Amino acid sequence: MTNGMGEWDDELEDSRIDIDPAEDEPELFYTNVAEFVSGKLAPTYRRQLNVQGGVTWCPQWWKHAEAISRLEALWRAWEFLRLDGTTGISVWWRDHADHHMNVLLSADGPFKGCSPDDGHRSKLVPLPCEEPPEGLF
Template sequence: MVSTARTGSGRGGAATAPQFRDFVQFAEQWLLPMINVRLAEARREQTYTWCTQWWAHRPVAVRIAHLHTAFEATRRSRAGSAMSSYLSGHVDAHFRTILDAANGPLHRCTRAVHVPLASLPFDPVPFNYFGTALAPPPRQPAPATADPDTDSGGDDSERKPPPPRFGDFVQFVEQWLLPTTAVRIAANSREGQYTWCQRWWEHRAVAIRFAALHRGFEAALRAEDKTAMSGYIVRHLDPHLRSILDAANGPLHRCRPDEHVSVPGLPFSTPPRDWFATPGIATPTEDLGFGPDFRALRAVDQ
């Protein structure tokens, strides 16, 4: 198994080898032995659970793999607070989701019983639904070979940036985001529960968030900071999913995984002209706290 961390430069420029060869060794020898929490037996709300076959749960394995990458990068950091920040900002944040006995990816498991949990299902997005044909999956470029006639000596400034991992956000959602997301889906009670809709793409609020998450994913994947992907999951992915999956008040609150119900956006009425500016008063609108009156500019253009 190949390590998920890259070697870096330590003090004096010497290469720093990873402490653990892969994320499984990292989990077994460092991470899991230091997680000491009370595990639920019967009551599941606001408690923790665990599964000894954590590696069989892809949402858990993905998080622990990125925790390993971030750990190795943190070891190479010269900042005195780096490890403290890693523990509170990465380990704690990930394990609040991993161990959530009520709604998390292990909610059906106990410390003694492994129960597989399917990831979120989805219906294929109709062709050209978002106005452009879906791009084909990006091909991995062939290994570059030195050409004595064209090789410029390895100038990094002339190298093209690598192609995105996913050609568009729909591929990202179907091939990475949803397969790595497994939660408890609400039955009757909706408060504090999660729900889902297989036709997620018909919910504008969901599609916009997923598109933004795709851009963040591609940036984190190529960031020089190797804690970026772990941070992306806990600071972007998790907050967005909490809003999207909120069964009580979120954009899918009328849906179930196999039952789509359209939910309109907030209604509005257009404010009357000069509502935010008093005629005859020279005080700029922005000084009144409302910001520029762009409606007036539009009227001039017309």
Template sequence: MPTPETTAPPEQAVDRPPFILYLDGPRYAEALHMLTTWVHHLLLPVYARETTSTTPWCPRWWLHPEAVAQLYGLWMAWQELTGPQAGMCGPANWHRDYLAPVMGALRDPSGPFAGCKVGGHRAKEVPRIDPL
């Protein structure tokens, strides 16, 4: 079965990295390592606010696939909108269009970190799916 990575136009496959959810094995591990470096050394020190019951954050965020997907998209947008080719409004657009919505969704009390506490992770159950 073709994946988005194998069906992408050749110029897109070369110019842009595939989205993290399409990766596995060593490629996933490398992408997660790059994301973790950015999250731990830039995103959280600059943009994270205090963790409370109304603004949760999981200390093991990488165990939440939704968080990984959202943060990876945020990181990809960061690279595009804060680099030398981004133009003067790039960073402002990143803050408005990407940072605020993603952090709001992740830190929502009913979001992916619901039930996680400052000192611990709580695994989530996938919703039940009835067979066809």
């Protein structure tokens, strides 16, 4: 009596065991977000910085939780989309870089209070949160 699987099913199952998922993963171009920011983003995304409420940037961006999260998202999206030889980089600029960089560089963004000359001076506090009623979620 058979288990309902043909011979080819047994062979397919055996071949799946031998597959190394790491082989299919492309190698990262930048090994971490800091390398991506200094090696790709900063030299490419050039802007005139203005400490009087215009475009802001903190040279110690890694001291800002929101910046870390957004820049990590930019890096991961870039690593994925760079492999698309058709519109990948255009999609990255339109859907990722321009969106996140507009937020990061905005006068009221996470770098508010910092300056490229004086560095990290942010005194922004987390959004206030209260515990939700028990059982709500």
